[in-house]
Amino acid sequence: MKYSIHIFSAHVINQQAWDACVSKHSNGLIYAQYDYLDRICDHWSGLVIGEYEAIIPLPWRRKYGFRYYYIPPFIQQLGFIGDTSLLKLLHEELIQKIRSYAWYGDLHFNFSNHLLASELHCKNRTNFIIDLNKDYLDIYKDYHSDLKQLLLKIPEGSFQYSKQQSIPDTIRNYQQQYASRMPHLSLEDYERLNELCRFYATRGDCIIRSALKPDGTILSDTLLLKDQRRIYHLLNTTFPEGRETHSNPWLLDQIFREYHNRDLLFDFEGSDLPGVKNFYKKFGGHVQPYFHYRRNIWH
Template identity: 30%
Template sequence: MPTLRLLDAAEIDARQWDACIALAPNGTPYACFHYLNAMADRWCALVMDDYRLVMPLPFKRKWGIRYVYRPPFIQRLGIFQVNERCSEVLKKACFEKALQHFSYLHYSVDAETAIELPHMQAFAEPNYVLDLQKPYASIRSQYHPSLIRSLKRAETSGLMLQEGSLPEAIRFCYARYHRQIPELADKDLQRLLHAAQHDRCYQINCHRVVNQHEELLAVAVWLHDSQRMIAILNGCNETGRTLRAMHFLFDRVIRQYSNTPLVLDFEGSSLPGVARFIRNFGASLENYVTLHANRLPFPLRWIKR
């Protein structure tokens, strides 16, 4: 069995790391070096054979105990191996090694990286994706009739899609949602600004929808690489809801990127209304899995569940 080394982020070679992520079949921009650096409080990683395999592990420390957590705007990570999927033997070795260093783990992975281990629970979570390789007319033909009606309303209202700025999108979403969603912390949104300063293996860009008076109605922030564009943040005000601005935004982005080798990743939702909105675009379900292990000593095991 090749040796798995646990390296702190400061010890990692960023270029070799990103090369592994780019060549892994399950590679994702969530796992790019600078994106992890920006979004995680701290992180380390298991590394094998000169970066042929890597497993990022974001962590925090509380009461002197280190634990693996899911950072904001990172839906899932996993085990990434150059040009091939990780074998069951290597998956088992990676998770057992991680649990030697962390007594508590809350870690989301793609479905194929999921594993069954004693004392580890696994929960499937919904994610929805849309293949953009087809012509726009073909994609639109799969829209739900209710979405077509919403788009007609938006189109007759004179809405326009424009390129947006990340600072504007962050201000818009924070003002709109920070009371409704307490976990949407300003410091986490500011991390996106730091992440956007790097563009070697991913990009962060934005779209905005305005009316005829240039009033801002909706925004979306995308994290993307050469294969996938991920809707990591979006928001809409009351006027935008009435005029179906978010329906309009996603439709226009789909039209703009149709006939390209991209997958539009909606980031999914277990909320029925949000899931219905996404499915109306003809998106397919692509589950990911959250793994949970709690080996904390009693009574901490019962405090953090």
């Protein structure tokens, strides 16, 4: 069967067909939903195979008149979405299309895109996931022993588990604590994130949880987004006192207690930063890498 392959600007994409493709396939993550892309990306186009049997989102910017790919903030992985048998069938044509649309830049391909990763000499990026569709004790037993000991040493009543914090306050906390580490994030990026989270909140898919002291002082918070397959660990902030009292591992443990026995994966969203990677690893999750493609004149 012959499939058409076209790249369309975002504004002419059939949103309903696009989102149906994302929803249908297990490699369709929340970042690829039309509304997510449209709220976060400077510009994006979509590579469409056939009648939206498969898709590839392509975020881009322009410099000196040339289009280049870029990795938008708060989007971990995109890439080919659809039945991977189509990827095997069409990968040479897809690679040609991707290369011809921009001469340089960076893209992140999702966890299922092993063939693209191999052909394009991509680098593996680390991500951890936990299957929440089991009893809490089955999740807990996979924790590393030092994490179990740390949690047991936290005196009962040290923290309150809160669901009351607002989206703007949670984003502001993250920005204030970590802006110096992330100079690439602009004020506009945070404004776009706020708009995105408000949109998902209207659908009940934005979750905020916090660890508070008994007097209500915030120690750690996290902002999560949810689709029908995953909970995404989008933002996580810990204040200095929270680091001293280990409020953040306690907070994540509380989230797993709340969402156990749900047919969902908890997606940590990384990380390759050694300290963050080691912290996430302690929760016993499964490593599910994604792939970093750097486009240049050679590949």
